[in-house]
Amino acid sequence: MTSSTAPTSASIASSATAAPALHCVPIALDQRSYDIHIGPGLLDSAQSWQGLPKAACALIVSNEVVAPLYLERLRLQLAAHYRRVEFVQLPDGESHKDWASLNLVFDHLLAQAADRKTVLFALGGGVIGDMTGFAASIYMRGVPFVQVPTTLLAQVDSSVGGKTAINHPLGKNMIGAFYQPERVVADLDTLDTLPQRELAAGLAEVIKYGPIADAEFLAWIEANLDALLARDKRALAYAVKRCCEIKAWVVGQDEREQGLRAILNFGHTFGHAIETGMGYGAWLHGEAVGCGMVLAADLSVRKGLMPPEFLPRLRRLIERAGLPVQAPRLGAERYLELMRVDKKAEAGEIRFVLIESLGRAGMHGAPDELVAAVLSDHCG
């Protein structure tokens, strides 16, 4: 897989005012296809909400942090299309991505006698998107939903690919479904209210797309990281668009994660172990992935797949983004135990996404001793 094969979609920018940063990335899947709208000002634009499935009722799912900022504006737009616009607030954070929170959605839907045409709107970050998508996939065996991601991580990652899930005490994202949204509306203005730590967490997933799929994009990120950190809309728009394009291209070839799609999990095997081992919420998902990429880069070098200079190059970029590059001291045994329940593991063998050349990744096993050596070099 090389960068030259991941196609670039056309910008839909046409008016002068919208010129800086308005894109539409079409996601073409076998049975279900949808568009990702990317740009500033989309939340308040009537066009963003036209042509969605008709229903008597819409339910906005959000949390206590995002709802005060954007709920009323979204409600106002949706009131033009749905007789009733309901709202349910979930607790914020990865530590609440569980069945108890999910059930709040079902309690609300059933108390309101919401029928099987009801449309769910996920207003928030990746946790809200994952939970709302999963709730939509199993409420009355499936109702439509729309993603309105308000974090960089959700805009580049969880809004593409149809993966929805909740956590289980014994593993992250272990209970879930593949379920596609009707549309994704990624309003870049919502990133203005994002705490810097969460912006950095989103940049981890942006950086990821370079080494696994697009060497030129990696160079672009290195050149434009300061603009991204300063929330320059033009830079953000390009980054979100390019990530969605790459992910769409990968997912389009492998919707059910039988093969190629697994490369999107670069940094995630170590990352999930960090998240689970530290307790959900202690590290942000993007922080764990950022650090996990450093470890996976080292493993790629130690396996002889990449030249030694790849490790400091990637580590420097991750560090510049404001992400941790030292893994927590859980002990190698605990790491190995946590990684053996990873969804990519087969019959107890841990499988890692490793970089084979810049812009190309693949699945590899590794002896426990080699993994332990990597961990011992990067635990802070």
Added chain:
Amino acid sequence: MTSSTAPTSASIASSATAAPALHCVPIALDQRSYDIHIGPGLLDSAQSWQGLPKAACALIVSNEVVAPLYLERLRLQLAAHYRRVEFVQLPDGESHKDWASLNLVFDHLLAQAADRKTVLFALGGGVIGDMTGFAASIYMRGVPFVQVPTTLLAQVDSSVGGKTAINHPLGKNMIGAFYQPERVVADLDTLDTLPQRELAAGLAEVIKYGPIADAEFLAWIEANLDALLARDKRALAYAVKRCCEIKAWVVGQDEREQGLRAILNFGHTFGHAIETGMGYGAWLHGEAVGCGMVLAADLSVRKGLMPPEFLPRLRRLIERAGLPVQAPRLGAERYLELMRVDKKAEAGEIRFVLIESLGRAGMHGAPDELVAAVLSDHCG
């Protein structure tokens, strides 16, 4: 829809000993197809378990009533194909068809680090089938599963069509997924241990297929009910096969219940209200459906769709099967409230499956007063 359009599949019986009652009903769906094996002695036949997806681990899900009877025999067969054959026992009955029980499956799978190739086997009735299927659909976003139904109801109904679900305190089967098994193995010998009350509950679903799809089959049931009640294998085999054929034909045209498939819910709108209103488990599902068909038959007559003699004819058959024909006194208001959250309801309007002619059904609304009149005539 008439009986002449629901095709009959060929018997696979070939050897002399298997002659009485061995059938294979193929279920052809867009992306996933599978076979229903019907006959005596299938549990102990190596052929029943060949050609399933390969995996390191199989998990048998059953309950405290069925496991002592059949677990070891199934385990013995599966040990020839899977390195590990795990078992998890769920509490018995509709009142336990909830998230807490479902989570016992996930706890076990994750504690054993069961990977995403693990095959689940549902050994039991409709509740075990629904829960195992739903667990399989969401564990690691989907693992394969096999149905081994041990009740008549599960053999004729829950093993065809891919509907899986759990209950919510505010509604039955409200949380679930459409998910197809790899195979269904319906061993008729397992019906020998079924309590008479559960056999009758299964007959409710058998009877259902007559009025909705096959007038000749209705007459066959009337002529063979005594043989069915006496558990004659030849009669049971024909009944199970014919029900699966009809259901497969309906589901094949409408996998996602957009239209035609809803006719399979004849008697279920009233039936679900009885089940939810009385508390899950007080009435068996089949008992509630049997009684619900009496009410829906009356509504069909009162709406002028069917001649008056249809009601006593169907009521007599349901009564002969040993099923209740008098609904519990919940009050018309409570019934209407419960039915308005039915999955078939749209924007608060209750929709009933009514009989339009023998072997043909359709969806109809009805004024609250007419429904109340029906309820007042049939509440015991």
